[in-house]
Amino acid sequence: MSSNERIVSELQDRAEALGFDALGIAAADARPDLKEKLEAALEMGWHGDMDWMAETKSRRADPQTLWPDAKSIVVVGINYGPNQDPMDRLKDKGLGNISVYAQSRDYHDVVKGKLKELAGLLARRAGAEVKVFVDTAPLMEKPLAEAAGIGWQGKHSVLVSREFGSWLFLGAILTDAQLPANDPHPESCGSCTRCLDVCPTDAFPAPFKLDARKCLAYLNNEHRGQIPLQYRKPMGNRVFGCDDCLAVCPWNKFASRARETRLQAKNALAHTRLADLLALDDGAFRALFAGTPVRRLGSARFLRNCLVAAGNSGDSGLVDKIAVHLRHESPLVRGMAVWAARQLASGKVLAGLRKRHLEIEADSEVLAEWTM
Known part of the structure; x- marks a missing residue:
């Protein structure tokens, strides 16, 4: 040797x-x-x-x-x-899926x-x-x-x-040391296309190629503007990232739970409800997500994501929590609050929210959300 x-x-x-x-x-x-x-x-x-x-x-x-x-x-x-299988978490629409x-x-x-x-x-x-x-x-x-x-x-x-x-x-x-190299691993996907087929936004133009502009993990994490209208419904309850294409891979049958305890899910993050996430102010957001990747997103963009998820929840009981954010300091949050309210509020309630909001809103992009 x-x-x-x-x-x-x-x-x-x-x-x-x-x-x-x-x-x-x-x-x-x-x-x-x-x-x-x-x-x-x-x-x-x-x-x-x-x-x-x-x-x-x-x-x-x-x-x-x-x-x-x-x-x-x-x-x-x-x-x-x-x-647990991350796909199971998509079924509970009241969950803020991280x-x-x-x-x-x-x-x-x-x-x-x-x-x-x-x-x-x-x-x-x-x-x-x-x-x-x-x-x-x-x-x-x-x-x-x-x-x-x-x-x-x-x-x-x-x-x-x-x-x-x-x-x-x-x-x-x-x-700069010259070390003996391993042989490269051969591609072993075969004819399987589960990861491509499961994508809710068709973000793969071809196998092995990803268009980030359509990827939900990009849109709710890297993207700094409003979630584009055509991707809001497909986003479901995903408030940070998306695991779909990873989760359906057949090779996961050999996978095991992380042995590094610091990389094991915290219950407080794995089971967060949208109702609780919508109630977070900036300080509470920072405290809940301290030491996690979510904190780097910032509370405004995170609330943007939570409001999209709330709009997809079908739960009219969230309308009051959504309405609070029509007065949020960030137009990013206010715009998504409008969209979420339009998905859940009844005609009379929605008309009242719209009237009060139009009296104070000055941002043209936020105002446009009432007609999109």
Whole structure:
């Protein structure tokens, strides 16, 4: 066994002890095809409002542009598998459905601390420079994880693992050490199209391609404007993210619940009712979602999402809670409050809400919601 092979063996042992569920190594130049694929997606506009993808495309497409001295990439995965089928949560329309990955501690915090320790070991043993990334730099972790043999990018564009299904958080260590690389994982979706067929907004133009502008996870998370009218009904009760295409993958039959307790769902987030979420002010929002990915969204955009879900709930008992937000300081919230009220309020009640609201509303986009 060579010295580098011994280093890799030690890294694997330490990664397992730290709680990582997968580790693989790829050469820094293992995916020369990424530049062409990224440019094609950007030309189609599939990135939506995520301008940072275009601004960083040269570095994003090539790890050696990001860091010219990089020779190897150590990719790790940590399982965040849920303890129930996320699709079941769509049936309860009074539930504020939060994506599996956001029901627990922010994975950036969990993974980065462990990854820094692993990178420190590599630096000491190999006498190498290292750089640690957990979804915080223009690095395409999923195709690199495929190159490192951890799994493959499925037709839904998410990494799929034979052992953990669609439920892996990824992290990467770039190093100038020349480490032995794993064989890339072959694509193993076969003829299955469940992830494509289940999408409520038809966000996949073709297998392995995603148009974020139609993706509910993008619309209720990254998008900063109102939820486009044609996507409000399909959004259902999803107030943060969407798990549909991940949840239906047949490879999930081999998945298990996350063993890292900080990545297991908190009951307070997994079972939140829309009635309670609509009552949150900014302070209560920050307190409830402290330390989770949801907090980064901000209370106004989160309320926007909750109001869409409320409008889809069929529960007229939520009208009073919706009406409060017709006076919210954010036009983003007021606009969705109008839409939600129009879905649930009876004619007489709705007429009263409309009259009072028109007397105080000045924003043209919010006013337009009364006629859409």
